[in-house]
Amino acid sequence: GAPRMRCVGPSMAAAQTEAGGARSVTAGAAGPAMGDAEPVGPGMGERGAAGPAVDGPEGEAGTATVAEEPPAPPPLPGLRLVQQGAEAHVYRGLFLGRAAVAKLRVPKRYRHPALEERLSRRRMAQEARSLLRCRRAGIPAPVVYFVDYVTNSIFLEDIVDSITVQDHIYSVQKSGGDTSGLHKLAEKMGELLARMHDEDIIHGDLTTANLLLRPPMEKLDLVLIDFGLSFISGLPEDKGVDLYVLEKAFISTHPDTETMFQALLKTYAATSKKSGPVIKKLDEVRLRGRKRSMIG
Amino acid sequence: MERTHRLELFPQHSVTVLLFQHVKNAAALRKKAMEGSIDGALINPAMIVDPFQILVAANKAVHLQKIGKMKTRTLNAEIIFSLSPSNNISDAFKKFGISDSDTAVLIVLVVDGDKTVNLADIASQVEGQQVSLDELPQLTDTAKVKKMYKITPQEEKIGTLLDSVVCRMSTKDVL
Numbered sequence: 366g367a368p369r370m371r372c373v374g375p376s377m378a379a380a381q382t383e384a385g386g387a388r389s390v391t392a393g394a395a396g397p398a399m400g401d402a403e404p405v406g407p408g409m410g411e412r413g414a415a416g417p418a419v420d421g422p423e424g425e426a427g428t429a430t431v432a433e434e435p436p437a438p439p440p441l442p443g444l445r446l447v448q449q450g451a452e453a454h455v456y457r458g459l460f461l462g463r464a465a466v467a468k469l470r471v472p473k474r475y476r477h478p479a480l481e482e483r484l485s486r487r488r489m490a491q492e493a494r495s496l497l498r499c500r501r502a503g504i505p506a507p508v509v510y511f512v513d514y515v516t517n518s519i520f521l522e523d524i525v526d527s528i529t530v531q532d533h534i535y536s537v538q539k540s541g542g543d544t545s546g547l548h549k550l551a552e553k554m555g556e557l558l559a560r561m562h563d564e565d566i567i568h569g570d571l572t573t574a575n576l577l578l579r580p581p582m583e584k585l586d587l588v589l590i591d592f593g594l595s596f597i598s599g600l601p602e603d604k605g606v607d608l609y610v611l612e613k614a615f616i617s618t619h620p621d622t623e624t625m626f627q628a629l630l631k632t633y634a635a636t637s638k639k640s641g642p643v644i645k646k647l648d649e650v651r652l653r654g655r656k657r658s659m660i661g
Numbered sequence: 662m663e664r665t666h667r668l669e670l671f672p673q674h675s676v677t678v679l680l681f682q683h684v685k686n687a688a689a690l691r692k693k694a695m696e697g698s699i700d701g702a703l704i705n706p707a708m709i710v711d712p713f714q715i716l717v718a719a720n721k722a723v724h725l726q727k728i729g730k731m732k733t734r735t736l737n738a739e740i741i742f743s744l745s746p747s748n749n750i751s752d753a754f755k756k757f758g759i760s761d762s763d764t765a766v767l768i769v770l771v772v773d774g775d776k777t778v779n780l781a782d783i784a785s786q787v788e789g790q791q792v793s794l795d796e797l798p799q800l801t802d803t804a805k806v807k808k809m810y811k812i813t814p815q816e817e818k819i820g821t822l823l824d825s826v827v828c829r830m831s832t833k834d835v836l
Contacts, residue, residue, distance in 0.1 A: 439669070439670060440669055440670065440672065441669050442669065458669075459669070460669060461666065461668075461669070461713060461716040461717060461720060462666060462713065462716065463713065490835050493831075493832045493835045494832065494835055496828070496832070497828055497829070497832045497835075500816055500819070500820070500824070500825060500828050501813055501815075501816060502813075502815055503813065503814075503815025503816055503818055503819050504819070505819045505820075508820065508824045508827055508828045509827075509828050509831045509832050510717060510827060510831055511670075511717065511720055511721060511724075511831050512831055512832065512835060513670075513724065515728055522824070
């Protein structure tokens with residue numbers, strides 16, 4: 366594949382998505398693995414990816430002229446639609462007697478069918494692969510229960526009674542409480558991400574909505590979810606971008622959290638043996654961002 | 662005693678799991694299963710952590726049968742193969758199927774909608790005592806399972822043995 370795709374798409378789209386506050390499911394249309402194959406390349410990337418992403422829950426971009434057939438909901442008992450993302454519809458229900466999450470990919474009819482099939486398959490395979498890799502390395506992520514290669518849907522463990530870190534930060538900030546707790550949370554996040562990156566797993570869509578806290582909240586038991594845009598890479602550039610996406614998401618969604626993110630990075634640097642080049646790349650990527658003067 | 666679960670994604674199919682202990686005719690049973698006179702998958706309970714593991718295997722097997730992509734020749738063989746972390750079919754049978762000297766046997770029956778299955782008939786063929794599936798944990802050889810599925814020590818901290826096993830089963834052929 367081409368994990369070093371220089372797309373502005375994913376990071377900006379993901380960041381914008383989180384600015385919207387929506388818990389978007391894999392918004393990037395120009396993901397890293399398919400940069401070379403995507404016919405509506407980088408030019409469309411910004412708008413194309415940003416369009417549906419910003420619309421978030423609606424699922425259909427204003428610019429789309431071809432209606433996208435939503436996948437039929439899986440016949441699970443206790444079924445609830447959780448999220449109608451641009452990439453997939455997410456449901457909760459009981460699967461084989463367990464609380465599960467079903468992610469059904471939304472087929473994109475405007476794509477050439479062969480490409481659509483290949484992309485869909487690859488994304489799902491990447492997600493499954495990353496989840497297994499996380500588990501083997503002891504990085505908390507949902508268990509995979511079933512992968513359907515026909516409809517490109519995946520059935521995963523539902524982390525019951527969890528809340529997103531996003532919601533947690535909101536509620537802590539609202540109730541004017543415990544910023545020391547948030548500091549600890551940031552440290553835990555830094556540690557978790559360092560371990561993930563040390564396994565060369567790039568999440569691809571790091572936001573506070575893709576990090577869950579298992580009850581009881583005080584334990585700071587974190588679980589990473591939504592590996593739909595993930596890939597394997599040892600490059601500091603990719604890890605730096607991964608962190609950059611999180612930083613943008615953090616700052617745009619949660620006001621006054623700069624110190625929190627700094628604590629995250631500090632713990633990241635302390636935990637990961639390979640963090641030096643990564644932080645260096647992060648600084649470089651920051652300088653590259655939108656509306657940055659490209660002098661010197 | 663036994664447990665039956667209807668597969669959500671394939672509502673025509675239900676999976677029944679029966680557990681037997683103090684079995685004396687494992688060899689004969691194995692033959693019957695191979696011949697087809699017992700239409701079920703005979704599994705070694707020592708390798709099974711929880712009935713959920715069986716359901717995951719059965720679900721995958723039925724799915725593959727429906728799309729014509731089974732790796733083995735029968736549904737029952739496919740269930741056994743789905744349990745295994747390896748892509749070697751005979752290895753799967755050796756480790757997860759029953760051997761002639763086994764004294765505990767797990768029987769998995771996948772029933773297609775209209776066909777009725779005579780559980781008593783199956784049970785009568787077993788020279789042993791049917792017990793509740795609640796007894797399964799006592800029969801599980803945890804060390805063997807960990808070795809078979811190559812569970813890492815880090816994994817044990819983030820989930821149960823069942824979690825690790827199921828994850829491997831479902832992502833076995835993803836590459």
